[in-house]
Every structure is written in C-alpha cells, then in structure tokens.
C-alpha cells in the first residue's frame with residue numbers, strides 16, 4: 001500500500017493552560033525509521049503519548065493508514081497496530097520475562113503464530129531466552145530495555161513508538177538496539193524514535209524531525225539538515241559527530257525479528 005502511514009496535522013496538547021505541543025505536523029512513511037530529536041521538555045513524550053491515545057489531544061488531526069484516530073482509546077489504537085515503548089519501560093517487574101512477552105501479545109489471536117514470534121524473539125535475544133523464567137525486575141537496565149522492545153514487538157505493530165530508549169544503555173547495547181530497529185524496518189514496520197542525543201538520531205534516522213519547545217523546526221532526511229540547525233540546538237552527542245553527520249548504524253539487511 002502506498003501513502004503515508006501516519007499523518008499528524010496541527011496537533012495541539014496542553015497541560016492545564018500550558019501548551020506542550022503548539023500545532024505539530026508530521027508525516028511518517030511506511031517501513032522507515034523516523035527520529036524525533038528534541039531536548040528535555042521539548043514535548044517528545046507528550047507527542048508519543050498523543051499518538052498512542054494515552055493523552056487527550058486539544059486540537060489537530062491524526063490519521064493512521066488514512067483513518068482518523070484522534071480521540072480513540074489507547075487499546076483501540078493499539079489494535080490498529082501502534083505500540084509504545086514508554087520512557088520508563090513499564091515492565092511487569094514481578095512477572096517473568098516470558099510472561100511479559102506474552103502480555104505483549106494479549107490482544108492477538110492464534111496461539112501458533114504467537115509461539116512462533118516468541119521463539120523468533122528468543123533467537124534474536126538469547127539473553128532473554130536464558131532468563132525466560134526470571135522476574136523482569138531482576139534484569140539489568142539493558143536487558144529490561146531489550147525486553148520492553150521485544151514485548152512491544154509481540155503485538156506485531158506496524159508503527160513502533162520508542163521513547164528515549166538509549167538512556168542508561170551501554171554503547172554495545174545501543175548498537176544492538178539500533179540493529180534491531182533496522183530489522184524492524186526490514187520487516188516493513190515503521191519506527192518513531194524520540195531522542196535527545198543527536199549523534200544517535202543521526203546514526204539511524206531515515207527521516208529526522210527536530211522538536212523545539214513544542215514546535216517542529218525541521219523535518220527531512222538527515223543530509224538535508226542545515227548544519228546551523230544542530231549547532232543552534234547544542235544537542236547532546238554532537239561533539240561526537242564530526243561535521244554534523246553520523247555513520248549509519250541500522251543495517252538494511254532483512255532478518256527475522
């Protein structure tokens with residue numbers, strides 16, 4: 001199917017009388033990694049929560065696959081194929097790794113397909129397989145992030161929203177996560193990754209969106225980004241990006257998630 005996967009037009013969100021999003025417009029393509037780069041307080045989490053139906057929107061439109069989803073309940077939006085990995089991960093700490101993964105598939109029918117997806121994820125993340133019976137709360141930070149991503153994938157999302165997953169991760173864990181995002185894209189799903197770290201965003205983004213004080217100041221391919229835009233923002237990680245452009249980390253190789 002052609003056309004955009006998600007079209008956001010003039011999205012407004014408020015906390016009380018305080019505007020957090022001032023009319024955000026974004027178009028997300030199918031099978032692409034989009035990075036939403038913004039400093040702390042820019043409105044990244046608010047935007048992802050609005051898309052996932054976890055926050056009421058105060059204006060504007062949201063269309064997923066050509067259908068308006070504005071005002072829909074979170075579980076209905078989830079059933080349409082949008083999954084959110086929140087900033088705080090929200091794992092079920094006292095449940096096992098396996099139970100957390102199966103919870104990700106709770107809205108799906110078809111036991112055989114669920115079991116096959118679980119097996120594929122265990123193959124992709126052997127550390128989760130080794131800890132399948134272990135309580136999620138006992139995992140390391142990196143393993144918990146992996147579990148949160150894998151749990152979201154158990155719902156077979158067409159759009160995966162990920163809120164600052166790199167926080168507290170080792171460089172190796174970040175590399176593996178970016179590789180996984182590339183594999184998700186290779187399967188035809190799209191990713192919207194919220195990040196504060198420009199280096200990381202530039203390593204994996206097909207499309208970059210700068211969010212500043214609740215407004216989009218740039219949307220386009222990273223190569224189209226004027227250097228002055230990043231310099232103006234003093235983004236974390238930019239010291240590690242000579243000339244303002246990063247290497248590509250998300251493999252285009254198709255593989256089973």
Ligand SMILES: Nc1ncnc2c1ncn2[C@@H]1O[C@H](COP(=O)(O)OP(=O)(O)O)[C@@H](O)[C@H]1O
Nearest residue numbers: 015018020038039040041042043044045046047
């Ligand atoms: N629960 C809340 N109550 C009031 N204001 C909030 C709340 N959550 C976020 N905000 C405000 O909304 C703006 C955007 O916040 P947020 O979406 O969390 O930004 P980011 O995720 O980019 O750090 C900030 O000014 C923040 O202070």
Ligand SMILES: [Mg+2]
Nearest residue numbers: 044045046087
């Ligand atoms: Mg946030």
